[in-house]
Structure formats: C-alpha cells, structure tokens
Amino acid sequence: MKIQEADAKSLLLAQGLPVPPWKVARTPAEVEAAARTFLDAGAGRVVIKAQVLVGGRGKAGGVKLAGSAVEAAEVGAQILGMDIKGITVRKVLVGAAAEIVKEYYLGAIIDRGSRRITLMASAEGGVEIEEVARQDPAAIHRVSADPLLGLLGFQARTLGLAIGLRDPLLNPFVAIALGLYATMKANDADLVEVNPLAIVAERALDGTATQSLVCLDAKITLDDSGLARHKGLEALRDLDEEDPTDAEARKLGINFIHLDGTIGCMVNGAGLAMTTMDLVKHYGGEPANFLDIGGGARHETVAGSMKLILEDPKVQAILVNIFGGITRGDEVAAGLIEARGQQTREVPMVVRIVGTNAAEAARLLAAAKFETATSLDEAAEKAVALSKGAAR
C-alpha cells in the first residue's frame, strides 16, 4: 500500500528522524493560513507540494514556492484540483522552504536477490534513483543489513563515507540510516525512501549559518501482508486516490485491478489471471481488468466479482477461466448462474472451467445455456471475437 508524503513523514518522525515541520491543507484558505504560520516563524519562503501517490509531481507543476501568504493561497489554488497523471490533487503539504546546500538519496528496500534489507545511498540526490541507476550505476552505494542482527552502525557509517559525508554530518547520517531501517521494521514497509536527504543551512538571528541533515521528502510503501498487525496503518490508506472498485474488491477478498480494455476477466490464481490477460491481448483483444478470485472461492464471491466486472461500462465481453484445484468448478458455475440472475445488462460471456468438479460445472453451465470453451486459447479467442461482435 502506498501512503502520502505527509503520512510517510509522520512515520519517520515517530522513529526520531529529522523531518522539518509541515501542515496539510485542502483549500487555498488553509494553504494561506499554514503559509502564514511558517512565514511568521521566520521562513523566507514556503513550499507547497501536491499530495498524490504518483511520481513526477514536480515535473507536472505540483511543487511550487511562494514568498507571501497571499501568493501561497494563489499557488494553492493552482495546485489543488490539478490533474497529475489522472489523479486530481485534493490536498497539499505546506512547509518552510529550506535553504538547500546539497541533496542526497537514501532508501531502504527489500532486496529479493540477497533476501535482505538493503540500504542504498547516492550523492546524486533529488532526481529519480532509477534515472541515476541507468546513467551512472556506480553512483549508487549499497549495504545489506544482517538478516539476524539488523543494520549495524559500521555499515551505516560505511554508506555515509561512500557518499562523501564527513564530520560533523557523518554521525547524523548514521542515525538517519538506522532510523530508516527502524521505520521499515516498525511498519512492515517494503520501501522507505528519502529523496532528497538534504544538507540545509539554517541562519541564526546574528547571521551565522549552521548546517544539518534533514529528510525533505519521504516515500513509503507498506507490505499489505503486514498491515493487519499494525494498528493505525490501515487508516493511512488514501481512499480519495483509490479506484472505487478497490474497496469493493477488498471486501470480497479478491484481487482486482482496473485496466483500459473491453474484455472482463475472471480467473483463479494470480499467474493464470495474468496469463489470461496476456492471451486476450495475444488474440487481438484488450483486457478490462486483472481479477484473481483466489483459491477456494465460494459462489457469492463469484457473483460479487461478476458484478464488479459489469460495473465497468467499457466491458463488451467476459472471459471466465477457472482451473480448479482447491476451487471447485461447480461452485464457480453456481456463482455465475446466480450473477446472471442479478445482472442489469447483457454482455456475452465465455466460460472455461477445468479441474476439480469440472464435469458438474459443465452440466450446470449447459443447462443454463452458457457459452463454454475447453482450452485456454480457445476461450481467449472466443472472448475476443465476442467483444468485437458486440462493438459492431
């Protein structure tokens, strides 16, 4: 699960990391009030950042500076309501604009190859790390935490030295790196990224500047499998940015991802569901969704899934592909028949059910006059033909 920058910063703060203060605003008036607070406290300018769960908001014009509260309100009015990669901006983060001396990248990931938590750091901060990885892979330094002992102080120090940090900023870096690791563990995160981690200059009243390392941005994704054991994390789910079908799919206990095509797919098993989409495409169609009804799905799950598929007005044909193992074919067939009784619009459908209780399923489907197929390829081809017939 992805969470917003402001929520990610809260999780970092909870582990004692240096994160400059911020406020979240949902209206230009709230932006103005927040900006005033920071300006009154001595900030020269404020930064207003769109809170969206997609990357590239800076390039899209979703991050801007303002020198006065009135200007902040104007900028807020521009950013709020803006469309960034199909997402409408509903809230912004407001904070004092930092005087940045240098930007770094610091991130913690679950590294599948080494099967460890790996920390990555780079002196090339502020830009997308994937871009750095492509252009100059040597600029990214890595250490992997010990699987039993965790991230050790000397490992964090090695990383800080590798990106050029020295006294007096080295020890603060070590604390931040250990804090990133702690944030990951404390929340079952699978990614914790601070980009940029910045050296900022703070000026005292007499004009003398001191430098410190702070987390200017934060990106965290949480392991869905860990959500249930952390109270409060589920509340960070941003329902505003969710596809409306997501909540319904969670309730049904299925995996559903909306796509742009015209052929609705219902499949058991994630790998087979992806394969079914791929074959739809291979035979000249476009899948409208990824849908894995899971193992051992009951008829009510099948009926609920069908309703979800039909809610998409683009769907012109439906392909049901079930390879029964734990899932019983007759149970799926019963669910399909139940769904057809409740269905509000006619969409051609082809059903393929093999494996456990396939014979019983075939009898039920034949009696209810469903169009069926025996092989996976035949089913996909038929669904594509049906979708094109319906479009004419």
Added chain:
Amino acid sequence: MSILVGSDTRLVVQGITGREGEFHTRASIAYGTRVVAGTRPGKGGQTAIDGTVPIFDTVAEAAREAGANTSVIYIPASGAPDAILEAVDAGIKTIVCITEGIPALDMIPVVEAVRRAGARLIGPNCPGVTSPGRAKVGIIPASIHKPGRVGVVSRSGTLTYEAVQAMTDAGLGQSTCVGIGGDPIIGTTFLDVLKLFRDDPETDAIVMIGEIGGSAEEEAAAFAAEYLKGVPMAAFIAGRTAPPGRRMGHAGAIISGGSGTAAEKIAALEAAGVHVADSPTQLPRLLLEAGYRA
C-alpha cells in the same frame, strides 16, 4: 530419483488438524505419499485422518519417533515463520510452506536460519512439490500429472496446473514439479531448482514458468546459458500486459522502477537459447522443437 520429494519422503504435516491441512493430507496419502506424522501442539498422542496418522505436539517428536524427514506447513501466516523454524530446529531438511500472506520482513531471518542449518525451504505462498507416481507434498491436483522425465519449476499455482496438464495431454510426463512461490522472499529460487534438475539423472528436459517482478528469471537464464547447454528447455512468462507499479495478485509480481518486466525476462531467456511460449499450451510443442523426445 526425482528431486526434493520422492519414494524416500517421510512427511510430517504441520497443521494437520486444520481444514486445509486435513483436506490436502488426504489427497497426498491417496497419491501414495508416506505421511508419517502430523503436528498440533496440545493434541499429541491423538490421531488424524481416520486414525491413520499419529499427531505429535512438536516437530522434534515427529522426527524422532516417526522418522519424519520432510515437512509441509498449512499454518496461518501469523504462525508459519515459527513453524518453519521449528522444523529447522528438529533437523528437517526439506520444508515446504504453502501458507500465503506472510509479511516479507518475517521471512528474511527465517530463510537465513534455514540456510545456516543446511536445510531447504520451498515457498512460502507456493503450491508445493510433486514427483509424479512417487510423492505429492502440497496442493497440486494429483489428476494433472503423468510420470516422466521433464522437470517443471514455477512461481505460480494454477498456471502451473495449466502447463502440466498441457504436457500430460501431449504425453510428456514429469520427473518433479516444483512450485517455488509468488512472494518476494522465498527459500528456493529458480536457480536452485535448475541446479537440482541438472544433477538429477531422471530429468532430461526443463519447463520454467515465471512472471513479472524481480530478476530471478534472468539469473536462471544466465545459468541455463552456461550449464544447461543441450538440455531441452521451454519457458513461459506471465504478465506481458501487466501495468507497471501494480502488484498483480502475488506479492512479488510487480514491475517497479521499470524493471522486472516480462519483455526483459523473455529476452534474457531467448538469448540463453530457451524457447519461450506465447501460451502455456505451446510448452509441449516447444520442448519437442528444442529436441526433447519422451
């Protein structure tokens, strides 16, 4: 000989009294697998599966008293990591974890403990391992198999059934079918299984079923190019149409930062001389084209 499970398998089922555990244990026994014990803490001394399988409180007792050498785990995600560690501690060398939904961070110390003990973990979030005609450990349906000499390794469940069914229909039997699991952190990778197949005198050809996410298929391709020359090999990669940044059902099936795409994996496999299918039903034909004769 087959790999991982076979005629010498003496299985202990951790969680034998649960719904899944009991159901699949019956299917394993019906297939001829030697199930020597089950565990259910607090019910030691009782029996399961109509009085045919003794229940022990601990895996250590199951190993000591019933001679268990392989374990399969049907225990919910909250208890599964502990169950794996208990099996390791009891000296079990082959551990198959079916459980789905274990937080990835829980698995990091567990796979390390397994490695240090010299044991092997298959999964988690996997359908298990079947050596057709010999032993079935896990939830792969018995009906799809035919004994033979093709090794099958896959990250998926039902997609594996699809591929194995297609092979059986075409008359191509299997030596062992291994579901390695769809999670980001798994005990046994494609590479590990390819090495086992290479060293197995009863495996003459290999089918590999991968999907988007991570780079395990690329590593397997590099190994195949170097060490599996002359071994007929066919592959299928699911997720050509998967959108980037979305987790496609399996925790590990995600294209992130532009890497882990099906296109990259297919290119790596083809460069290694592996025939890649557009549909799992083409796998038998591709194996024959690669020179395999059953």
